[in-house]
Amino acid sequence: MRAIPRFLAPSILKSSQRGKFAPEPKQELTDMLGYQNTSQNLGNAGFGLLLGVLVLAGWKTAFAGYLIAMIPLLMFGLFVKIPIEHRAGENKKAPKQSTNVHVFMLAFLMLIIFGMFMMMTIKLASFVTAQHITTPAIASSILAGMGAASMFASMPFGKISKFLGNFILPIALLGISIGFMIVATATSVLVVTLGVIICGIFFGWVFPQAFYRATQIAPANSGNLSTSIILVGINLGAFLSPTLVNGVANLFGNDQPYFVLMLCSWEFAILTIIMAVYTIVDKRNHKLNQKPEEI
Numbered sequence: 001m002r003a004i005p006r007f008l009a010p011s012i013l014k015s016s017q018r019g020k021f022a023p024e025p026k027q028e029l030t031d032m033l034g035y036q037n038t039s040q041n042l043g044n045a046g047f048g049l050l051l052g053v054l055v056l057a058g059w060k061t062a063f064a065g066y067l068i069a070m071i072p073l074l075m076f077g078l079f080v081k082i083p084i085e086h087r088a089g090e091n092k093k094a095p096k097q098s099t100n101v102h103v104f105m106l107a108f109l110m111l112i113i114f115g116m117f118m119m120m121t122i123k124l125a126s127f128v129t130a131q132h133i134t135t136p137a138i139a140s141s142i143l144a145g146m147g148a149a150s151m152f153a154s155m156p157f158g159k160i161s162k163f164l165g166n167f168i169l170p171i172a173l174l175g176i177s178i179g180f181m182i183v184a185t186a187t188s189v190l191v192v193t194l195g196v197i198i199c200g201i202f203f204g205w206v207f208p209q210a211f212y213r214a215t216q217i218a219p220a221n222s223g224n225l226s227t228s229i230i231l232v233g234i235n236l237g238a239f240l241s242p243t244l245v246n247g248v249a250n251l252f253g254n255d256q257p258y259f260v261l262m263l264c265s266w267e268f269a270i271l272t273i274i275m276a277v278y279t280i281v282d283k284r285n286h287k288l289n290q291k292p293e294e295i
Contacts, residue, residue, distance in 0.1 A: 097225040102217040107233030110210050112271065114237030116264045117176065117206075119245050120146070120183070120199055124192075127183070127257035134189050142189075142196050149200030157208045166216075166283070169209050170276040175202030177268035184261035210234075 121143060125136035161168055175198060182195030210230060218226035249255045249263055 097222040098219045099222060099225055099229060100217070100219060103214065103226045103229050106210065106213060106217065107229045109233075109271075109275075110230055111233040111237035111240075112267075113173070113206060114234050115241040115244050116267055117199070117203060118238050118241035119260055119264050120180065120196065122242060123257045123260050124183070124196070127261060128189075128192060130257055131187070133187065133192060138189065139192075142193050145193065146196045146200035146203075149197045150204035153201040153204030154208060157205060160205065161209070161212065166209075166213065166279045167276070168205050169213070170272050170279060172202040172205040172209070173268050173272040173275060175199075176206075177265050177272060180261050180265035180268060184258050184265060 124143060125139040128134045128139045129136060164171060179195045179197075179199030179202065182198065183192055184195075186192040186195060211227070214226050214230055215223075245260060245264065246255055249260050252259070252263070
């Protein structure tokens with residue numbers, strides 16, 4: 001289901017870029033990003049429940065769950081039609097796309113965030129088993145609950161973003177840090193579930209905020225390129241997650257699941273401080289650079 005933003009995010013970014021980013025569609029854009037992430041997390045939650053059922057029949061059977069990827073591929077081929085370009089615009093030369101260091105920094109930030117967050121998915125089953133809390137099948141169902149929590153948290157993203165602004169990201173990182181800490185210190189299924197749900201709620205704001213932030217920092221007419229760079233960072237984070245996080249854990253001489261989850265909690269807390277300071281400085285600079293009539 002992570003492939004969904006590949007189709008939605010470029011068009012969302014593209015529609016918001018006209019020379020300078022126009023302020024008129026701002027609320028509509030944040031609402032669209034929230035609903036897009038809601039649909040993604042709905043798929044994640046359903047897939048998690050499916051794996052929870054299939055894993056009862058053995059790990060080999062559980063891999064059959066990935067056949068679900070055929071459904072969106074078939075639906076896309078049957079129902080999604082690519083519009084024909086207007087004749088008036090056929091002879092127009094497409095503007096050259098470019099990027100900047102801010103887009104690469106955002107992509108690197110997403111790599112770190114997704115690399116750490118994926119450890120909840122990777123380590124939860126081994127954690128509950130090592131701590132004698134419950135079974136991997138129950139852990140899979142709990143992870144489905146995390147997807148559902150992200151889904152519901154994404155729905156009001158537009159309104160929350162309007163109220164919190166760019167501070168929504170450090171707040172989300174703080175919430176994820178608390179969730180990881182609760183899970184790492186849990187001794188019962190109830191507490192594990194609570195921590196996972198908290199992680200899901202706050203993570204539901206990260207994905208839409210990443211793409212909304214891209215509309216603020218990307219050069220004009222470069223939505224597709226900026227989105228691709230950010231998605232590369234996200235996918236690299238998911239791919240390199242075990243290598244990076246376990247490598248850091250080994251530096252401390254402890255690769256146990258509870259320590260890895262606690263380590264991620266500390267790292268999210270550090271990111272929270274960094275992003276909070278950056279957002280305060282960025283907001284102050286933005287105000288200083290505004291014209292008197294814009295304030």
